[in-house]
Amino acid sequence: MGLERTRVPGRRSEYETTTTTTTTTTSWVNCALMVTVAVVGGFGAVAYCVRVSAEPTSLILYSTQSLSVPSSHPALTRFAAKTAQTRNKTTTTNNKHMVHPSSCHPLGLQRLSQTDSVVQLPRLPNHAKSIPGSQVWVPDSFSSVPVLPDSALDAGLARAKPGISCSPNVHRMLLRLWANETIRIQVWGGSMTAGASCCCKFGVTQPRCTWASQFVNRIRETFPSATVLLENLSRGGCDIKCGIPNIIMTQLQSKHAPDMVIFDYDQNGLGDIEGILRVAHFFLPSTLFVILWTGPRLSLRSKGDGFQNRSLEFYAKVAQHYCVQLISYSDAEDHYANNFYGNYSDMWNQGLEEGHPYYLGENYHHPPWTTHAYIADLLARWLNVELATLETCNLVRDKVSNRLFARPVLRHPSNFTVDDNWIRPLSRMDLSSIQTCLFPLTTHVAHLPQPESPHESLNSSWHLFEDRPGKPGWITNTTNDWITFPVNFSSNPRLIIAYLRSYENIGEAEVVVDSPAGWLVYGVGGKRSWGLDGHWPDKISTTETKVFQGRFIGNHVPLGAIRFRLVKGPNKFKIISVISC
Structure with missing residues (x-):
């Protein structure tokens, strides 16, 4: 068999080799699957990615080195049989999933009739076909990374709700992209x-190689005349409880509502996913909300993890109740592992070279850019499904109402009642019961300090700085020196303190509230001082966010102060934020 290598225009480090064969297969045979076969058969890395084109006699190979598995090897025979079985099982599902059978009426559109012209909308590329822009970092070998089978991606979309029948916000966003408008994604x-650690070296945070940057780059490629703005507001060590106050402050300071908000918090624990949805909707009633589930990895995920399954089902219950899109990378992994002789590490690997001290530890939480590329592929597949669904509606431009292109609303409510008529909460808790400050009166946040926020203590032992890149805080290594934060309290006072919890080199601080209010701390009322222990046995460092409820003893006095000192050293203590309402 003769092979001819030619450079593929517009791609980096991707070579195309063509030949002919007498196969009648017309679906994808994925590179990742052949890599897995080679590993199963004990042959090392496979260099060829096989794609069967739409024409049954044309076979396309993407190659970087010679193929080391003979075609007659039993592993390839098993792989071919397994792929054929899976193809037969999933073809109907894939076809059905590509277009949701639903009405166009919620959008104010009519379904296509037999005489209507079909408007062909563009599609987002996968990573192999994408051309990275200047705001994306990928290595030169980007396009040679194996492509996941469509059925695995569709498994990751099985919990997503059809956009037209559930919430038309996704289609409004797509129509605005089609109309070359400005789209904002948070x-x-x-x-x-x-x-x-998604690129370069351990310990480096590089937003340009994240799934968010890669996903937005695909949208920009697909709609080049639209303006797509990305705000990746993720913070290391931040869980949902830490994220809720940040979301509130961001929306209070914003001038524009985002078209889409994606939550990806499960790596740092479950948290109150319903609470964060209700808080976000309080400010953003017409924004598209998406929950991305990748699965918490206290160690590399193993099949049949009961905690993993229970957690995902809880998220799914909340998503179904609120008609929110739930996209599960974890389900895509399960499908790949169960149907294509794959390993979970193919889609979520350690990210650093073997031998690195963190190879078998912390970096299981921090995969490389390849995993981010696959997550972006999954999100791109989701939007492509919605684009295909949108094509079933009559999109002739003069028949599309201008109201479909309306921008999402940003509101700054003055009370809790604006969402009283929205979906009833599963937890039966109203907004005023959510443990946060929807109307903060004071915000001292390390990454966004206010003019009245302290920069150091009187004795200069506390300083506001970054002890790790992108992770600022008020930090001290000296005991018994106080740092003071001025605060304001409402008649129903509440205090939110975020601080670092870690397993090494961290101490305990004392908190003192200078105010007539007594505070409910650990179930005991009336306190005005208590301790915060930064140490715990878990081998991770994360932000701990605690909410304290107060009650004025006597008249309401709005002005107060919060003081901190390190009482158990010589280890450090780190304050990340102090918020009051």
């Missing part, structure tokens, strides 16, 4: 979402 999550 992403919230922890260190993995922020880009920790």
